[in-house]
Amino acid sequence: MLVVMKQGATAAQIDAVCQWIRDKGYTAQPMPGAQRTAVGLVGNDGRVDGSPLEDFPGVAEVIYVSNPYKQVSREWKQETTIVEIAPGVRFGGSEVPIIAGPCSVENEQQIVTAARQVKAAGAVALRGGAFKPRSSPYSFQGMGLEGLKLLKLAKQETGLPIVTEAMDEAGAELVAEYADMIQIGARNMQNYSLLKTAGKLKKPVLLKRGMAATIQDLLLSAEYLLAEGNPNVVLCERGLRSFDTASRNLFDLTAIPVVQQLSHLPIVADPSHGTGRRDKVLPMSRAAIAAGADGILIEVHPQPEKAMSDGAQSQTPAQFAETVVQLKRVAEAIGRRIAG
Structure with a gap:
């Protein structure tokens, strides 16, 4: 699962998303981008219900990664890694x-x-x-x-x-x-x-x-x-x-x-x-x-x-x-x- 933050989301808003993920027993991985930050949920081998995050301040959307591989997928990261x-x-x-x-x-x-x-x-x-x-x-x-x-x-x-x-x-x-x-x-x-x-x-x-x-x-x-x-x-x-x-x-x-x-x-x-x-x-x-x-x-x-x-x-x-x-x-x- 990938939580895409709105452009201009504050550090406190990003931290709140990370804390929610950690409270669920998973690892939160913030990924700052050129325009906005995304937060990845790492450690799950199945679908996690992220609907509560959709109402968090600063959250633009929640994306569910459909592939069995997560962090290597284009769904996780659009830009090619250098x-x-x-x-x-x-x-x-x-x-x-x-x-x-x-x-x-x-x-x-x-x-x-x-x-x-x-x-x-x-x-x-x-x-x-x-x-x-x-x-x-x-x-x-x-x-x-x-x-x-x-x-x-x-x-x-x-x-x-x-x-x-x-x-x-x-x-x-x-x-x-x-x-x-x-x-x-x-x-x-x-x-x-x-x-x-x-x-x-x-x-x-x-x-x-x-x-x-x-x-x-x-x-x-x-x-x-x-x-x-x-x-x-x-x-x-x-x-x-x-x-x-x-x-x-x-x-x-x-x-x-x-x-x-x-x-x-x-x-x-x-x-x-x-x-x-x-x-x-x-x-x-x-x-x-x-x-x-x-x-x-x-x-x-x-x-x-x-x-x-x-x-x-x-x-x-x-x-x-x-x-x-x-x-x-x-x-x-x-x-x-x-x-x-």
């Missing part, structure tokens, strides 16, 4: 940031070289996995803490903010010490303990859609983060598991405008995982920008043929540079621009 992970690196505005880097951190030379190369081409943030959830227990699992330290070194060398994945609660707290944005991967989208921990940490979160998750599933997972007090959430479309073997996943571009209609949270696209094929990353990156994506994630490796994970979908530095050039043209055609 998530800033570093000075000048924002998701949800007219500029479209590009996050790029290798799937995994492998050694110092690899990650620092990759960071320099993607920055030179136009990326404004560096991705790289220190912890890697893999389908096979025998595959490379990442360097862990040492990988985080190398990411920090790459940031010191280039100034690029870091986006990297956490696999569990303890890992989330560790990642929060080193990274500017915690990634929650597709396999952990419904790891609710991890979501709660990441929400409490208040660090910006990149939440990837699960391989078989509906859009409602994705938004409900995001609700866990906001329910813990973390509004800095960016959603990510990264492809769904399909029966077709022509590509690694089915890249669901329709999810971008659908999510933007349903939620105020920004959504970015990951065409690398979305296709699993290096030659398909460029065309699907262009398509994602045209569809309105608020950012792009691209895997780039100095030597993809030697990558310890996901080499087949990683662009070379030269391919990435050409991708950025083309994405700038597409963004300009729809009235946006590539950040940086």
Whole structure:
């Protein structure tokens, strides 16, 4: 439920609404806007009768949020949320940031070289996995803490903010010490303990859609983060598991405008995982920008043929540079621009 106050409502009138909500056993969340303040009722899993509030001084209207997800919905907040992970690196505005880097951190030379190369081409943030959830227990699992330290070194060398994945609660707290944005991967989208921990940490979160998750599933997972007090959430479309073997996943571009209609949270696209094929990353990156994506994630490796994970979908530095050039043209055609 959302209580919209009249323009010019006093602090005392807003406090009275908040107190009524608290007296009912729920949490009141005031949300000042450009013209007026709204007060959200948080903590209910069903409809609350807010009719008494309609007669409170300063109340304009009471809106019942119909979706099972509340705080992430457009009903709750009309304006798109802007998530800033570093000075000048924002998701949800007219500029479209590009996050790029290798799937995994492998050694110092690899990650620092990759960071320099993607920055030179136009990326404004560096991705790289220190912890890697893999389908096979025998595959490379990442360097862990040492990988985080190398990411920090790459940031010191280039100034690029870091986006990297956490696999569990303890890992989330560790990642929060080193990274500017915690990634929650597709396999952990419904790891609710991890979501709660990441929400409490208040660090910006990149939440990837699960391989078989509906859009409602994705938004409900995001609700866990906001329910813990973390509004800095960016959603990510990264492809769904399909029966077709022509590509690694089915890249669901329709999810971008659908999510933007349903939620105020920004959504970015990951065409690398979305296709699993290096030659398909460029065309699907262009398509994602045209569809309105608020950012792009691209895997780039100095030597993809030697990558310890996901080499087949990683662009070379030269391919990435050409991708950025083309994405700038597409963004300009729809009235946006590539950040940086």
